[in-house]
Amino acid sequence: MVNVLIVEDSPVVREFLVYILSSDPDVRVIGVAHNGEEAVEAVRLKQPHVVTMDIHMPKLNGFDATRRIMQTTPVPIVIVSGSSTAEEVATTFQALEAGALAVVRRPVGMGHPNHETAAKELVQTVKLMSEVKVVKRWPRPQHKLGASLELPPAVERKKQDTEIRLVCIGASTGGPVVIQSILSVLPKDFPVPIVIVQHMAEGFVHGFADWLAQSSPIPVRVATQGEQLLPGRVYVAPDGYHTRVRADGRIELRKDNPDNGLRPSVAALFRSAAEAFGPSVIGVLLTGMGTDGAEELKHMKDAGAVTIAQNKETSIVHGMPGEAIRLDAATYVLSPERIATAVLNLVRKT
Numbered sequence: 001m002v003n004v005l006i007v008e009d010s011p012v013v014r015e016f017l018v019y020i021l022s023s024d025p026d027v028r029v030i031g032v033a034h035n036g037e038e039a040v041e042a043v044r045l046k047q048p049h050v051v052t053m054d055i056h057m058p059k060l061n062g063f064d065a066t067r068r069i070m071q072t073t074p075v076p077i078v079i080v081s082g083s084s085t086a087e088e089v090a091t092t093f094q095a096l097e098a099g100a101l102a103v104v105r106r107p108v109g110m111g112h113p114n115h116e117t118a119a120k121e122l123v124q125t126v127k128l129m130s131e132v133k134v135v136k137r138w139p140r141p142q143h144k145l146g147a148s149l150e151l152p153p154a155v156e157r158k159k160q161d162t163e164i165r166l167v168c169i170g171a172s173t174g175g176p177v178v179i180q181s182i183l184s185v186l187p188k189d190f191p192v193p194i195v196i197v198q199h200m201a202e203g204f205v206h207g208f209a210d211w212l213a214q215s216s217p218i219p220v221r222v223a224t225q226g227e228q229l230l231p232g233r234v235y236v237a238p239d240g241y242h243t244r245v246r247a248d249g250r251i252e253l254r255k256d257n258p259d260n261g262l263r264p265s266v267a268a269l270f271r272s273a274a275e276a277f278g279p280s281v282i283g284v285l286l287t288g289m290g291t292d293g294a295e296e297l298k299h300m301k302d303a304g305a306v307t308i309a310q311n312k313e314t315s316i317v318h319g320m321p322g323e324a325i326r327l328d329a330a331t332y333v334l335s336p337e338r339i340a341t342a343v344l345n346l347v348r349k350t
Helices: 011-022 036-046 062-072 086-092 115-129 153-161 175-183 205-215 266-280 294-302 319-326 336-348
Strands: 002-007 027-033 050-053 077-081 102-105 166-171 194-198 220-222 234-236 242-245 251-254 281-285 306-310 332-334
Touching (some): 002 011, 002 036, 002 115, 011 027, 011 115, 027 036, 027 115, 036 050, 036 062, 062 077, 077 086, 086 205, 166 175, 166 266, 175 194, 175 205, 194 242, 194 266, 205 234, 266 281, 266 294, 281 294, 281 319, 281 336, 294 319, 306 319, 306 336
Parallel strands (some): 002 027, 002 050, 050 077, 166 194, 166 281, 220 234, 306 332
Antiparallel strands (some): 242 251
């Protein structure tokens, strides 16, 4: 049984969320909080398995409540957002910086055709996040690129033999903050394009790209069909489309069947990168639940690419990178700050 605390200042929305979550026999709502201050105290007293957190609340907002909970009584937190514009959604991602695990859209009313799908997604996310082991979170120090990074001999040889033309990144649970930390330290003159597949709830990708752009020295945008990949640009896979790269350096969006139950999938991106770019691409698989992209990272490595998996110590969920390591798909395994250094060293051949 998953015990849930609902934090929401609107009485109507509170009752709505209680109804949706209580409809699952494996979920029990053990309490509600009307604002962030009540949430901090309720977490301490009730010790829920998961907290659903609103952002805009009186007395103490969702950002600060999340930060305080993760510093004192850490528990998996799912942000339930009613924001509609990309700008509002971008601010929601700040809660992930404070330690929340996931952001989902608040389900629409029961008369809406998308209600059942959205309600199911909320319940599934709550149940999945209850399995994540969280630890106390303190303010993240801003890291800088390391002065040097000793690379494995195979990577040293690649730096001399092969020009890197593309970087592909895949991530799921815990990925947004890691991606932000990597992009934020890359220089403005980063010489190759970066394509990202990040699993997230539908409707958040434009806000996610806007949030990344606030701290990234290089431009970030949502990918569009047929556009040319340009150096020093970041392209994020849009909702509902597999994002592939072609040998002519263009993006291809496809409505193929879901891969690993996902669309977009990391698998589709990595598979296309191996086919189109061979040894001229770097593949990076970050924290995430499941195994999406792990086998395809091995395909990239077999095609001569340099492949990187996030280490277990820094992963919120080590499912995806852990499976890649098990398959011997990673050229090497690094923390996020060392991933940034390795990628820059490889593309600059320094």
